[in-house]
Amino acid sequence: MxxxxxxxxxxxxxxxxxxxxxxxxxxxxxxxxxxxxxxxxxxxxxxxxxxxxxxxxxxxxxxxxxxxxxxxxxxxxxxxxxxxxxxxxxxxxxxxxxxxxxxxxxxxxxxLRGMLNASNDPKAVRRYHAAGFTLHPQMFLRGTPDRSRIPVIDRVRDGSLGDVDLMDSIDRRTRGAAHGPDHQILFQQYRLVVSDTSGGQGYAYLDDGVALLAATDRRTAARLLWEAIASSDDVLVGHVTPENSWAVDVGLAAGLELDQAGFLALRHMRPPAPYLANGALM
Incomplete structure (x- = not known):
């Protein structure tokens, strides 16, 4: 190319x-x-x-x-x-x-590892499987949230590129590799929010829902997801693997609808958690 x-x-x-x-x-x-x-x-x-x-x-x-x-x-x-x-x-x-x-x-x-988002296309799925990838079903949550159910959200702030070292550290802990230079383009295209407390750290890029979310613990991840839901009238939360059931709990509590589509294809690694992958940059 x-x-x-x-x-x-x-x-x-x-x-x-x-x-x-x-x-x-x-x-x-x-x-x-x-x-x-x-x-x-x-x-x-x-x-x-x-x-x-x-x-x-x-x-x-x-x-x-x-x-x-x-x-x-x-x-x-x-x-x-x-x-x-x-x-x-x-x-x-x-x-x-x-x-x-x-x-x-x-x-x-x-x-050492591999990761991609796969559609339900049978030919592509067979191709990834033949290349040594394990296929993990993904869910998504979508809809207009019930604002009466959204809790008070604290300990979440707008992020900046000064948070890259923190975010890379969280990436390595959750998915085994930092996003590194990709934070530059993610920051240009999405709103960044960060939660950094003594109990846990996490970040999320928001775009009518979640474009990417990573955290050191489920409580921090749920807090960031509530912020994403509160920030949009029409919410889409994608790339939810069964290992990230905390996201299902939050989405259903907010009145969103749950459905299933596609796979997270992984090679030599476990499904990252607490983690919601980006569609392209993972």
């Missing part, structure tokens, strides 16, 4: 994910929408960031007609992570996806 490829790669992933969402659509869910321009701009900024830190993990596939697929992977402290992976609908089922993923996996061959 080159820098000039990134805008086209954004559209490839937007169309590919929309086709998948439409194919896997459940009647009880909101109608799938193509990624809007503001989210597209965030994808471009995030991918250019990863292309700068990990050019060897970012690849595109193309022929004479143009770009057919894209994969964006990166490594943090001996952990390999997959940020984005898509093939245009008309080119699926031809072996292109497997061929495209191969150099990204090869980029992480020296990593």
């Amino acid at each position: 080159t820098d000039e490829d990134v805008p086209t790669a954004e559209r490839i992933t937007a169309v590919g994910f929309h086709e998948l969402d439409t194919r896997m659509f459940r009647r009880a869910w909101p109608e799938p929408q193509l990624r809007p321009p503001d989210r597209g701009a965030n994808w471009i900024a995030r991918t250019r960031h990863l292309l700068g830190t990990d050019p060897g993990g970012c690849w595109v596939a193309e022929d004479g007609t143009g770009m057919l697929g894209v994969v964006v992977s990166f490594e943090r402290e001996k952990m390999w992570l997959l940020a984005s992976y898509a093939v245009v609908p008309g080119s699926q089922g031809l072996g292109l996806g497997k061929a495209l993923l191969a150099p990204a996996l090869d980029y992480g061959k020296g990593s």
